[in-house]
Amino acid sequence: MASIHTYTVRGAWTGDKFSVGRITSEGLTAQFSIPNDLGGPGVGTNPEELLLSAAAGCYLITLSAILSNRRIPFARIDLESVGYVENDRGLRFDRIEHRPTIVLDRPYDEEQLITLAEHAEHACMVSSAVRGNVAVHVSPRVIVEAARV
DSSP states (O other), rough: OOOOOOOOOOOEEEESSOOOOEHHHHHHHHEEEEOOOGGGOOOSSSSHHHHHHHHHHHHHHHHHHHHHTTTTTOSSSEEEEEEEEEEEEEEEEEEEEEEEEEESSSSSOHHHHHHHHHHHHHHHHHHHHHHSSEEEEEOEEEEEEEOOO
């Protein structure tokens, strides 16, 4: 029998489309509004950043779990994720590009790490949720830094 996990977000909005709303969950409290570049006040975060943050956070957790499960030592993973919203007869979230940098203390099979970084996108729950509507691409890098003492 499958287990079910639930997550709840509560929100409030008063005023017109130029107002500011508030969302809260167990681990998040944030103001949000329409972003400046879409003609809004740009206060707090916005739904586009929240979707991108969910995708980026899920990707980072998934990649770190994959590397950890394979006992691949890494110092850290740095990530830049970019979301592209197109206005083609209405706004739509077109694609997400994850640009992870896997930082190692010592050399490791770079080809394997790149393959695992690409696999993490397919294993991520948020990527699975948007698949078919939003394209997600991964452009990984691997670097070796001298261990800090």
